[in-house]
Amino acid sequence: MTYVDRAPGLSVRLKLTLSYAAFLMIAGAGLIAVVLVFLLRYVPDEAIVTPPRHAPGLGMRPLPGDFVPGRSDLWDAFAPKAALMLALLLVVGLVGGWILAGRMLAPLHRITAATRSAGGGSLSHRIRMPGRRDEFRELADAFDGMLARLEAHVAEQRRFAANASHELRTPLAITQTLLEVARSDRDRDTDELLDRLQTVNTRAIDLTEALLLLSRADRRSFAREPVDLSLAAEEATETLLPLAEKHGISIATDAEPAPTLGSPALLLQMTTNLVHNAIVHNLPEHGTVRVATGIRPDGVVLTVENTGERLDPRLVATFTEPFQRGSERVHAAQAGVGLGLAIVRSTVEAHDGALTLDPRHDGGLRVTVRLPTTSKGGTL
Numbered sequence: 001m002t003y004v005d006r007a008p009g010l011s012v013r014l015k016l017t018l019s020y021a022a023f024l025m026i027a028g029a030g031l032i033a034v035v036l037v038f039l040l041r042y043v044p045d046e047a048i049v050t051p052p053r054h055a056p057g058l059g060m061r062p063l064p065g066d067f068v069p070g071r072s073d074l075w076d077a078f079a080p081k082a083a084l085m086l087a088l089l090l091v092v093g094l095v096g097g098w099i100l101a102g103r104m105l106a107p108l109h110r111i112t113a114a115t116r117s118a119g120g121g122s123l124s125h126r127i128r129m130p131g132r133r134d135e136f137r138e139l140a141d142a143f144d145g146m147l148a149r150l151e152a153h154v155a156e157q158r159r160f161a162a163n164a165s166h167e168l169r170t171p172l173a174i175t176q177t178l179l180e181v182a183r184s185d186r187d188r189d190t191d192e193l194l195d196r197l198q199t200v201n202t203r204a205i206d207l208t209e210a211l212l213l214l215s216r217a218d219r220r221s222f223a224r225e226p227v228d229l230s231l232a233a234e235e236a237t238e239t240l241l242p243l244a245e246k247h248g249i250s251i252a253t254d255a256e257p258a259p260t261l262g263s264p265a266l267l268l269q270m271t272t273n274l275v276h277n278a279i280v281h282n283l284p285e286h287g288t289v290r291v292a293t294g295i296r297p298d299g300v301v302l303t304v305e306n307t308g309e310r311l312d313p314r315l316v317a318t319f320t321e322p323f324q325r326g327s328e329r330v331h332a333a334q335a336g337v338g339l340g341l342a343i344v345r346s347t348v349e350a351h352d353g354a355l356t357l358d359p360r361h362d363g364g365l366r367v368t369v370r371l372p373t374t375s376k377g378g379t380l
Contacts (some may be wrong), residue, residue: 006160013101015318021094023093032085043070110140114147156321171201171204171207172204175197211339223263226259230256231256235271236268243276243279247282251275251279253379254294260299260300263351266351274302281308281365290304296370299371301369301370305365305367307363308363317361320341321342356370
């Protein structure tokens with residue numbers, strides 16, 4: 001893990017404390033200045049002392065004269081008390097600001113601790129900050145959501161790595177076994193051995209190419225060009241028509257223009273994978289596949305439906321995971337390498353689209369791909 005080498009500085013709590021105290025001092029000084037100016041408007045420049053006067057009816061006893069303080073007298077009396085008040089405000093601002101800043105930054109310490117825990121590899125940790133929604137709690141909730149997505153992604157990648165290792169090891173182990181048998185049995189039919197080796201090698205090549213295609217889609221390392229999904233659907237169905245006829249599957253195509261931007265090769269592969277899965281995972285005979293494209297208010301849509309046995313929605317939710325082949329991990333001749341829908345999902349996500357898998361009520365599967373639409377000029 002790489003850390004930025006930073007020079008030491010003041011803590012945020014101390015900065016907030018100083019800010020609170022400075023604001024309180026400025027507000028207090030401003031209030032004292034306003035009061036002082038208001039008082040000085042009604043005070044003469046110099047002190048005024050009136051001579052004693054005699055009040056009638058009191059035996060001519062003199063009364064003391066009046067004393068009106070001047071501005072200098074008012075300032076001498078006001079300045080020490082104002083200074084004392086500012087000192088008290090400074091103490092209150094520092095102490096109160098330190099306490100308030102600590103309370104305000106307490107959620108941030110929990111977020112920091114969770115971040116360090118996640119940096120150490122503990123992706124299962126969650127902040128789960130209580131209380132009403134505010135900026136800190138929105139940040140904590142967003143961080144919890146990010147950790148959940150990272151944990152799911154890491155778990156998926158680990159499953160993918162384990163499955164890929166298993167799938168790649170299988171053809172290599174079979175090849176090694178065939179070679180060992182051939183070495184020990186010199187009279188074994190060479191043509192049969194070569195045919196089996198070619199089959200195993202072809203499967204290994206297909207798996208490797210599928211892994212590379214999946215990696216390319218995940219990295220989004222492709223140039224975006226105008227693509228019409230209807231043309232991709234027509235090409236995919238035409239290419240797979242012999243396979244459909246071999247399985248006794250009929251294909252119906254309703255290809256309306258569906259312009260989008262993306263990689264022509266990846267989108268064609270995506271469509272081909274969907275049609276291939278619909279043909280292979282179908283009824284034993286008299287099955288149907290329906291491929292449709294069109295424009296909807298939320299973008300362009302590609303829909304591939306196929307008949308088949310009824311599927312559990314919980315099982316359907318796992319179909320886009322790598323090396324999942326429906327209800328059983330079979331290795332039939334046309335079963336593929338288990339990456340078809342994983343490539344479809346990665347391709348859709350790389351094109352900022354959405355993929356939906358729904359089991360049909362009568363059996364089979366409906367796959368819907370939604371991609372952003374584009375104008376004739378090719379701009380989103």
